[in-house]
Amino acid sequence: MIGHLEELIKAEEFESAAQVIPTLKNLFHEQNEIVLTLDDLTIMLVQHDPECQQKLDDLKHLVVG
Numbered sequence: 225m226i227g228h229l230e231e232l233i234k235a236e237e238f239e240s241a242a243q244v245i246p247t248l249k250n251l252f253h254e255q256n257e258i259v260l261t262l263d264d265l266t267i268m269l270v271q272h273d274p275e276c277q278q279k280l281d282d283l284k285h286l287v288v289g
Contacts, residue, residue: 225251226284233269233276241276242269258286 225248232241245266252258261283268276 226280226287230280230284233280236272238269238272238276242266245269252287255286258283261286 225244229241229244229248232238232244245262249259249262252262261279265276265279265283267273268279
Protein backbone atom coordinates (compact mmCIF):
# COMPACT_ATOMS: atom_id res chain seq x y z
CA MET A 225 0.00 0.00 0.00
CA ILE A 226 2.87 2.39 0.79
CA GLY A 227 4.37 1.52 -2.61
CA HIS A 228 1.10 2.51 -4.27
CA LEU A 229 1.10 5.77 -2.31
CA GLU A 230 4.65 6.44 -3.49
CA GLU A 231 3.68 5.83 -7.12
CA LEU A 232 0.79 8.29 -6.83
CA ILE A 233 3.02 10.96 -5.28
CA LYS A 234 5.67 10.52 -7.98
CA ALA A 235 2.95 10.88 -10.62
CA GLU A 236 1.76 14.02 -8.77
CA GLU A 237 -1.70 12.51 -8.30
CA PHE A 238 -2.04 14.18 -4.92
CA GLU A 239 -5.80 13.83 -4.55
CA SER A 240 -5.65 10.09 -5.23
CA ALA A 241 -2.71 9.74 -2.85
CA ALA A 242 -4.65 11.51 -0.11
CA GLN A 243 -7.45 8.95 -0.50
CA VAL A 244 -5.03 6.14 0.44
CA ILE A 245 -4.15 7.74 3.79
CA PRO A 246 -7.31 6.69 5.75
CA THR A 247 -6.63 3.03 4.99
CA LEU A 248 -3.06 3.37 6.20
CA LYS A 249 -4.25 5.16 9.34
CA ASN A 250 -6.56 2.22 10.06
CA LEU A 251 -3.68 -0.22 9.64
CA PHE A 252 -1.37 1.70 11.96
CA HIS A 253 -3.96 3.15 14.36
CA GLU A 254 -2.05 1.95 17.42
CA GLN A 255 1.24 3.58 16.39
CA ASN A 256 0.86 7.26 17.22
CA GLU A 257 4.02 8.51 15.48
CA ILE A 258 2.98 6.88 12.22
CA VAL A 259 -0.55 8.30 12.50
CA LEU A 260 0.84 11.80 13.11
CA THR A 261 3.14 11.45 10.10
CA LEU A 262 0.17 10.36 7.99
CA ASP A 263 -1.77 13.41 9.18
CA ASP A 264 1.14 15.66 8.16
CA LEU A 265 1.38 13.91 4.80
CA THR A 266 -2.34 14.39 4.20
CA ILE A 267 -2.00 18.14 4.72
CA MET A 268 0.99 18.25 2.41
CA LEU A 269 -0.87 16.33 -0.29
CA VAL A 270 -3.87 18.65 -0.10
CA GLN A 271 -1.50 21.61 -0.49
CA HIS A 272 0.43 19.86 -3.31
CA ASP A 273 3.59 20.43 -1.28
CA PRO A 274 6.67 19.29 -3.24
CA GLU A 275 8.22 18.09 0.03
CA CYS A 276 5.62 15.32 0.42
CA GLN A 277 8.12 12.80 -1.00
CA GLN A 278 10.40 13.52 1.98
CA LYS A 279 7.48 13.02 4.39
CA LEU A 280 6.73 9.72 2.65
CA ASP A 281 10.36 8.69 3.17
CA ASP A 282 9.94 9.56 6.86
CA LEU A 283 6.85 7.34 6.96
CA LYS A 284 8.67 4.44 5.31
CA HIS A 285 11.46 4.78 7.87
CA LEU A 286 8.94 4.63 10.72
CA VAL A 287 7.20 1.58 9.26
CA VAL A 288 10.35 -0.37 8.48
CA GLY A 289 12.22 0.74 11.57
